[in-house]
Amino acid sequence: MKRPASLASTISIDNAEGIATQPVKRRRTIGNKWTVFDPPTLPYLYLKEKTSAVVLNDSPQEIANRIVATAKGINCIGEYDDVRAQATLSVNGAEFGIQLFKVTEKTNACIIVEMHRIHGSPIIFHTVARNIIAACKNVTVTDKPRKNIRRTLDSREDNLARESELFPRSMETVTGLLQKDRVDAKLLGMESLQLLTSPRSSSDAMVSFASDVLLTADSSFMTIRMAIITIISKRYLESELEQKYHNKMRICALNALSNALDAVTSIEEDSLDNNMLSQLLTELSHAESSPHEAYLASKCLKFALAMSIPLRDRAVQMGALNTVMQSKRVGHQTNHLLGSVADDILQILEKS
Known part of the structure; x- marks a missing residue:
């Protein structure tokens, strides 16, 4: 008796229809170019990452170009997969993946950009994700102004005395x-x-x-x-x-x-x-x-x-x-x- 396909294989990106297929030879490029014509269709019952965006009225290639330009601007390097519409990028020891999906329903036609952290600092990942997701939507990211924090200081002599002790201790540590x-x-x-x-x-x-x-x-x-x-x-x-x-x-x-x-x-x-x-x-x-x-x-x-x-x-x-x-x-x-x-x-x- 033939074993039924599992739920995981049914909703897999690589096998969206649950049918066994031959592995596809992927063409990958390093650096500054990502050619995306036909991203995979979003699988049924697929759970998206929180770091994702829905982009309307833009082609997959326009979105890919924005991602590549933003990645170069914030010092990210990595590998782009043209066939699967995937990218693996890294910066400051943090590595993360990007996946493009398409939704073909007439009433909800769009491109979905999803990012997930592979390893490294979550802070670095979310900072980079914020910039890339904004670029996909063609939105400019503006940093929030820092609040002025007023510190209560003692006399200058006491402050200098404490600093003269603190600095060498920090270096000793x-x-x-x-x-x-x-x-x-x-x-x-x-x-x-x-x-x-x-x-x-x-x-x-x-x-x-x-x-x-x-x-x-x-x-x-x-x-x-x-x-x-x-x-x-x-x-x-x-x-x-x-x-x-x-x-x-x-x-x-x-x-x-x-x-x-x-x-x-x-x-x-x-x-x-x-x-x-x-x-x-x-x-x-x-x-x-x-x-x-x-x-x-x-x-x-x-x-x-x-x-x-x-x-x-x-x-x-x-x-x-x-x-x-x-x-x-x-x-x-x-x-x-x-x-x-x-x-x-x-x-x-x-x-x-």
Whole structure:
């Protein structure tokens, strides 16, 4: 007796009619193009994700073009499946999928765009989903104005005294985490350092103190500076689990270094030695495979080269012009942010 088709197979996207079919060879493209002519029909009894949108009076190709343009604008990279009308994108360690459906009923004809998180930060996913869903509807996303929070402060002397004790303690905590053997503890230390160097999460005084720690070669917290250099210079590890954590730490390290360089008005010549400068240029040369890391490295180079003429000369001698030109080409094709920063770097190098 033939076994009846299950409910799951009946409503499956790949087998909407419950009939066995041969696997379809999919054509996939990486980067900046998504051709969608005929998305699959929304299956009967299909439960949509909350992060979905109904789009009326627009063709699937128009919606796909908006998604690709928005993804490039917010630094997302990924894989587009033309046949199945699917996309898998990632940014900042968060990976998510996009699926287009069509509804063919005469009274309800429309395109449905659905997004779901595969893994990574839910906060990053919902931020990206908000932008992409709005783009599908051809709506501009406007950020809500931040409320002014008034803080009650004690006398300036007491406040400075507390800060002088708090800042070194914060750096000691980060140092302790980075020196632990567990990779999750090291990741927590690097995430903390990223927050301490960001003006969005720390006071100006804390950002200034943490930036000096990262950029001063003779700092009393050399462990942190050396950890930054080591993490950025090492791209691959043997363990798959450690590699997953290491990739996140590299992004945090590049973010922290970028924040520090953006916070200062001048740097010493040894703040970025030849080793660090070489690592940033190497990261930029991998723009095609790791555009987000290349974008963060390009921000570091932009801030540093703008402040130091000797650093520009060293960068030119190390072949920075060819590397930046290559990343510019990749950026303008797949990553608008990287392309824009690469343009700025070329303008800075032309002054040297």
